[in-house]
Amino acid sequence: MNCWQRLVNDGIKMFKKLFGKKKKTETAVETVEELVEEVAKPIVEDIVEPVVEEIPFEPEIEVKAEPKKSWFKRLTQGLSKSNNNLVSGIGGIFTKRKLDDETLEELEDILIQADLGTETAIKICEGLAKTSYDKEIEPEEIRQLLNKEITEILEPVAKALVIDASIKPYIILMTGVNGAGKTTTIGKMAQKFQAEGKKVMLAAGDTFRAAAVEQLAIWGERAGVPVVTAPAGSDAASLAFEAIAKAREQNIDILLIDTAGRLQNRTELMDELEKIVRVIRKQDATAPHASLLVLDATTGQNAVNQAQIFAEKVDITGLVMTKLDGTAKGGILVAIAAKFDLPVHYIGVGESIDDLEPFDAAEFANALTQTNLQ
Template sequence: MSQDEKPGWFGRLFGRKGMPAAEESPVPPPDSPASASEGQPDFATGADDVSHVPLPPSEPAPEEAGKNAVPDEIEGADLQPIEGDTERPPAGTAGDAPARGAEPADTTSRAFEPEPAEPEPAEPRSAAPEPAEPTPSALEPGTSAPDPDIQPVDTAAALATDAAKDFDLADAPGKRGWWGRLTAGMKRTSTSLSDRVTGLFTKRKLDATTLEDLEDALIQADFGVETATRVSEAVGKGRYEKGISPDEVREILAAEVERALDPVAEPLRIETARKPFVILTVGVNGAGKTTTIGKLALKLKAEGRSVMLAAGDTFRAAAVEQLKVWGERTGTPVVTRAQGADAAGLAFDALQEARRQGTDVLLIDTAGRLQNKAGLMAELEKIVRVMRKLDAEAPHATLLVLDATVGQNALSQVELFSQAAPVSGLVMTKLDGTARGGILVALAAKFGLPVHFIGVGEGVEDLEPFAARDFARAIAGLEKA
């Protein structure tokens, strides 16, 4: 190839890097027959694109080794030997390409060496191979290689673990008392209110605008319009154009909340004359009914009562398994049926069994249902109707379990569930998961239903009987009176 015929990028790229000298083939002299094929395509010379094994010296090469040689002004013009490069020896060594004809060795012109049949192993500079999959012996102690045949763990196992963890929490040393857990659980709501109150009543005289802002803050915390108005009026009474400290406002807030909640703070009373005393739990999906039943069973057992559980949530397998775990931990029998069984029939059978065994309290779980689904609410009515064939007054208590994080939607739940079942009391859970814990005050103002228990965590000890004064001071961010 003449120097006027510049090779393309591919030729220049491969012309810069030679292969190990041991695998090079001799370059035929200029008068060799192989030089006559220069510039012709492979199919014209009979060259094989697959095999690149050099021919013996006795046979003429099918094509000139210098066919892809890079012109002198390009090859090596600006290249310097790389320090530590073992792939290409420096110029003048035994690894240089053979001379062209009788010309002396020249580092500025090098023929393109043909590819060897079996390439040398990659040098240290080449990319490292991908690591092999770890074998069981190479894994950390206590672990094993993943098995593609293993299916994901059922949700029931995770729930069972949570239930077991609850019992561990109850016995953990150094646990805070109920007041400490209550204030910690109500921290979101109390902090939100305290920040608003401090911003409103610091270095500012009391006027109509300030009271309106306070009322807005209480409404946003789900206290309801009625309670918010009453609190703002109590704060402003006799204090217009006067200064008032944030602590004074919080004291007034706590007093008004206690006044609103005191009439509904009633403990759950178990009538010993009714045996079994039937407690039906209802609520929407995820409100915490099954967990609440397990915690109530533990409390009742601690009082010396015999308890039986009925896994009436037959649509969710995990609920049945979760209740079984609570039964095992508390030593409480659990009545179950196959998944998808009729919930009303299960309640009927459980009531019969509790009567036969002389059980003090029967706790019946039910499937979560949205309050706006007429078909599901009708099924709840059926459960009550079927139980009353055995006991005309059953259930003796119907607890509506409410999730505090749903906010104003709790008002709708109380209204519609009360139409399908004889709701006798409320259990408010997850007060630790919201900054709008005032919904309990709004419920008390609108419905006046007894509030038996509140929950501020997942542990057994985090569900306790409701006390109006403690709740009011905790929500206002005050110390216990």
């Protein structure tokens, strides 16, 4: 018997014992019994026999995560605007036609439109003429020959960024115009270095933009690395000096210094960049150990002008090309490589951390021409 039932019954017995001789009371007791039973019954039933709804078993459906695309697939997809234009243009010219002066001129125009640059386009067409002139040639063959020519131009500049572990901190100065993706690139590089087990520090040297400082602070928090900051409008050179001192105190392996985005035609801003370098060298005469120029592929031929002027003001040691996924001008990287012979360390095709990768000449040529010579 349930405790609730015993409690109710005991109460009724006690009531009868005390008042059982009175007829009216007996009637009252019966009434009370009925009331108690009526009230208690649903409660008792609810406690004694709870209603359990049987839920039919359904096997758990395993949700498979979408397989991660390889870097080459992401690169090819990122360069789709560039390679689609290039492939369709070549296909429109070479359909059962010989490689002659007319087709070479048309091909040269297509390469220039893809922002490979006039000099590069001429060089590529001359190379094709040496091997295949006056031969009937298919679009696929042209793309393969183009792939070979582009690879030969890019291979000498496809160099990994090597960090000298004997130098602490290894100072990397990041430069570039506003909007090139400089701050984001710094954050991605920091995460990569951190994942390799290196101690990294960031210096928010773009003191002209509060948003840039905040953005770098977010990347620092995400990567778990310290960020040296200063109030908006502070002297960027002084911040760089302070950051180097702190990096030494904390035994930092790599110090990445952001700088204000500046237009290459603003003389006073370019002069300030030179000042930052001079101040850095007061701390370390050999620094910066790497000066990277971040270029936005969507700017096309303007990126060539940027590389020219920045190289005159700062000893640029290498390039990072960003936003290749947002342009039909992916060939600009080939033009810059041919003109300046500067190492290309990284390329970016998106916002994700995985969308910034070390530059590989053959992979880039394969993706740009939609062929595979490997």
